[in-house]
Amino acid sequence: MGTEYVLEMEGIEKKFPGVKALDGAQLMLRKGTVHSLMGENGAGKSTLMKCLFGIYQEDAGSIKIEGTEIRFDNPKQALDHGVAMVHQELNQVLRRSVMENIWLGRFPKKMGFIDHEKMYEDTLEVFKDLNIEVDPKMLIGKLSVSQRQMVEIAKAVSYNAKILVLDEPTSSLTKQEVEHLFGIINRLRQRGVGMIYISHKMEEILQISDDVTVMRDGKWIATKQAKDLTTDEIIKLMVGRSLTNRFPPKTNEIGDVLLEVKGLTGKYMPTCMDVSFNLHKGEILGIAGLVGSKRTELLETLFGTAHKEKGEVILHGKPIKNRNAKEAIKNGFALLTEERRATGIIPLQSIIFNSVLANLSAYKKRGFLSDKKMEEDTTWVIDSMKVKTPSSKTHIKSLSGGNQQKVIIGRWLLTSPEVLLLDEPTRGIDVGAKYEIYQLIIDLANKGKGIVMVSSEMPELIGICDRILVMSNGKVAGILDMKKDYAGNAQEEIMRLAAKYI
Amino acid sequence: MGETKTRKWDKERINEFLLNYALYIILGIMIIVVICINPKFLSVSNFIKILTQASTRGILALGVAGMIVLAGTDLSAGRILGCCAAVSASLVQSVTYASRMYPGITEDLPLILPLLASITIGVIFCMINGFGVAKLKLHAFIVSLGTQLIAFGCTCIYIDSQEGGAQAISSFNEKFINFVNGSFPIGNFKLPYLICYFAIAAVVVWIIWNKTTLGKNMFAIGGNMEAAAVSGVNISRSIMGVYLVAGVLYGIAAFLEAGRIQSVNTGTGLNYDLDAISGCVIGGVSFAGGVGTIPGVIIGVIILQVINYSLNFLGVNPYLQYIIKGLIIILAVSIDVRKYIAKK
Amino acid sequence: MDDEQKVKAEAEQEENQELPNTTLMSMKENVYDHLNVSLKTMNRVIALLVIAIIVFTTFGIWQAHIK
Numbered sequence: 001m002g003t004e005y006v007l008e009m010e011g012i013e014k015k016f017p018g019v020k021a022l023d024g025a026q027l028m029l030r031k032g033t034v035h036s037l038m039g040e041n042g043a044g045k046s047t048l049m050k051c052l053f054g055i056y057q058e059d060a061g062s063i064k065i066e067g068t069e070i071r072f073d074n075p076k077q078a079l080d081h082g083v084a085m086v087h088q089e090l091n092q093v094l095r096r097s098v099m100e101n102i103w104l105g106r107f108p109k110k111m112g113f114i115d116h117e118k119m120y121e122d123t124l125e126v127f128k129d130l131n132i133e134v135d136p137k138m139l140i141g142k143l144s145v146s147q148r149q150m151v152e153i154a155k156a157v158s159y160n161a162k163i164l165v166l167d168e169p170t171s172s173l174t175k176q177e178v179e180h181l182f183g184i185i186n187r188l189r190q191r192g193v194g195m196i197y198i199s200h201k202m203e204e205i206l207q208i209s210d211d212v213t214v215m216r217d218g219k220w221i222a223t224k225q226a227k228d229l230t231t232d233e234i235i236k237l238m239v240g241r242s243l244t245n246r247f248p249p250k251t252n253e254i255g256d257v258l259l260e261v262k263g264l265t266g267k268y269m270p271t272c273m274d275v276s277f278n279l280h281k282g283e284i285l286g287i288a289g290l291v292g293s294k295r296t297e298l299l300e301t302l303f304g305t306a307h308k309e310k311g312e313v314i315l316h317g318k319p320i321k322n323r324n325a326k327e328a329i330k331n332g333f334a335l336l337t338e339e340r341r342a343t344g345i346i347p348l349q350s351i352i353f354n355s356v357l358a359n360l361s362a363y364k365k366r367g368f369l370s371d372k373k374m375e376e377d378t379t380w381v382i383d384s385m386k387v388k389t390p391s392s393k394t395h396i397k398s399l400s401g402g403n404q405q406k407v408i409i410g411r412w413l414l415t416s417p418e419v420l421l422l423d424e425p426t427r428g429i430d431v432g433a434k435y436e437i438y439q440l441i442i443d444l445a446n447k448g449k450g451i452v453m454v455s456s457e458m459p460e461l462i463g464i465c466d467r468i469l470v471m472s473n474g475k476v477a478g479i480l481d482m483k484k485d486y487a488g489n490a491q492e493e494i495m496r497l498a499a500k501y502i
Numbered sequence: 503m504g505e506t507k508t509r510k511w512d513k514e515r516i517n518e519f520l521l522n523y524a525l526y527i528i529l530g531i532m533i534i535v536v537i538c539i540n541p542k543f544l545s546v547s548n549f550i551k552i553l554t555q556a557s558t559r560g561i562l563a564l565g566v567a568g569m570i571v572l573a574g575t576d577l578s579a580g581r582i583l584g585c586c587a588a589v590s591a592s593l594v595q596s597v598t599y600a601s602r603m604y605p606g607i608t609e610d611l612p613l614i615l616p617l618l619a620s621i622t623i624g625v626i627f628c629m630i631n632g633f634g635v636a637k638l639k640l641h642a643f644i645v646s647l648g649t650q651l652i653a654f655g656c657t658c659i660y661i662d663s664q665e666g667g668a669q670a671i672s673s674f675n676e677k678f679i680n681f682v683n684g685s686f687p688i689g690n691f692k693l694p695y696l697i698c699y700f701a702i703a704a705v706v707v708w709i710i711w712n713k714t715t716l717g718k719n720m721f722a723i724g725g726n727m728e729a730a731a732v733s734g735v736n737i738s739r740s741i742m743g744v745y746l747v748a749g750v751l752y753g754i755a756a757f758l759e760a761g762r763i764q765s766v767n768t769g770t771g772l773n774y775d776l777d778a779i780s781g782c783v784i785g786g787v788s789f790a791g792g793v794g795t796i797p798g799v800i801i802g803v804i805i806l807q808v809i810n811y812s813l814n815f816l817g818v819n820p821y822l823q824y825i826i827k828g829l830i831i832i833l834a835v836s837i838d839v840r841k842y843i844a845k846k
Numbered sequence: 847m848d849d850e851q852k853v854k855a856e857a858e859q860e861e862n863q864e865l866p867n868t869t870l871m872s873m874k875e876n877v878y879d880h881l882n883v884s885l886k887t888m889n890r891v892i893a894l895l896v897i898a899i900i901v902f903t904t905f906g907i908w909q910a911h912i913k
Contacts, residue, residue, distance in 0.1 A: 092726065093725035105735045826902050
């Protein structure tokens, strides 16, 4: 472990249309160390790494590898210069074999033609070294997500790079596999490899890192040695205000039971299995769980966009069927989807269009849609959701993520739902807008609605939910009542439950 | 409890099977019906005839297949073939034919020259397509839609430029006709050269697809372009490579087709791409990209030819044949699409 | 520990078993991504096409033989 820097990134700036993703970010990586990069969603961690790896080109700033200034125009250059990356979204060609995926871009050749035998042998060697038991000839799409993640890690390690970036490498791994990965990381550390580790999991960070850099809103906030840090300090640096100021005061009162879900099981595996819970009026029920715990599938099955195999849904004491979205809306349900860019907004249409979309039947006057009514409702959405926009005719694409989300929430509120299903409502939204959305959610609870909120952000769940249902591998692992004090360790309890059925 | 589950399993499994193999089941039934109605259908000479007819279209399909694996398509293949055929044809006309295109040529050119000319034209047009897709990031559908018309225009101008005005280019020299339409005597049968050329092309393309970096890259780009990009694959160079191979194949197919039909006019090649694309889809090359095999393409092309041939053999109204073929193509694509619908 | 492993193995087995081979879903975008057709509809379409093909072909053969 030396003090020379194998990587120096300084003053990095990167702009995308509408948002400045990196604003003076920096990272100094010492040789043979693990340097963790922390920050909330949207802080710019992945963006910074993608600038390093050549996927993006930075607008300003300098990158030096072993003292030499360098700039990669594409990933191939990065790989050739000793920088490898484990990507957050597993970039794999699912219909090809494991070994083809690993050696893509650097196939072993014999007399100009691909040497399949060598590819197989090489793959086995890499796997043996890392103790992975996967058949190299198998179609990678048929592996489980955790196996695919291990293959992705093996691929990056096999480049024998000087600098290895691991972006959320443990998001789908079991505890055993995480320990295994840490063994690999320790060995690489001894070999003098510099590693950058991005993760949301605090305990992992503190366990494996030497240094920690915190980013917020695209800016570098601080770099400290891991041994000098605690979880709380990291959170404070990440968030910029103490946890108590991040969330609006909870003023909602919990009323009678509004919705009963009994034994809900989706039809096409993998999906939720045998889920039961109650939702009260005025209650905010959080749904926590790891990636792959099928939380989105639960909401979709409740809402009717995924088929139900068995189970009962009872609203106001009467059993109901949400066989499709139309029925669900009529029954008073609303579903805010996880990926607003993919399944929420109609980007090239106006705010009016996006607002009234779910409620069109209300605007019919003698067979035609009433412009006046649609404008009125849109004005309501803009005012009550506090959407920042020059006009109602603006294309929704030009709004910031937070404002887009508010329009979609407004869209659903126009249908006067009683049960709101929210899937990651503050994902990809800056800290200020998050606060506004939390306020909106609490206001809705105040009005007696029942809210189910899926979220991957622990602080958020703990901050505004009344109860938290933890899902693990499709099943309910447990329900935490936030009024009870878990000795300040609600987060740990949630993590423990989330791993229960892995 | 367990029993009802296994029974449901079987019913679902049978349904899956039927739906996925619907195409082959229909084809099988069709062939059986044809044989029943007219047993003469089942003869080696018929089989060889079908294979021969399939050969030039097969070579074209081998070229188009690459584009489909890249999650694109090529609507210009037919017209490009027409242009290449016109050029080839003009260079192999019999020197005794008074109204040949190049009266200045008084001796039969070595066949390699018209072949190379044909390949060059094919490569030029395909490179235009490739450039549009690789560098300009246009969708292959749109670019080839434009190239299709450009190629057609070129063909018409070329054929029009003949001294005697626009007339079909025909009356080819013996060497050429023999080269294309000749056959090997094997025992009692004659194995046409065309089938051999198709076989050779198939083997070469198979090697490219499975044994070269270009082939592997093609599948990676078609399957998940981002995965290819972050693994350091030069995407635009690989795409251009695939189009280059296609260009060569188009040139060869055009050269042989000119010899097979023995007369090239402005309409030559019209809709050949539909047959090529249909053959690929029937053969399992998925429009979603990243999936496909050479045996699949060959089988798909042959199946299409069998359908054509048997319907003709039975005397089915040619217009009705269009309808049936169209339905079969839609069926093939539907089955492909169905594989990608998430079970929700 | 053993119990956990057993549950995990069971869950993985279930996952691998129930995912049919013909629906290789890709996590990344493909050309067919914005398809909003349900499986049920697709099955019906295919069945319909098969029937149509059989009908037309039969008609064509019958017509040819009448002459």
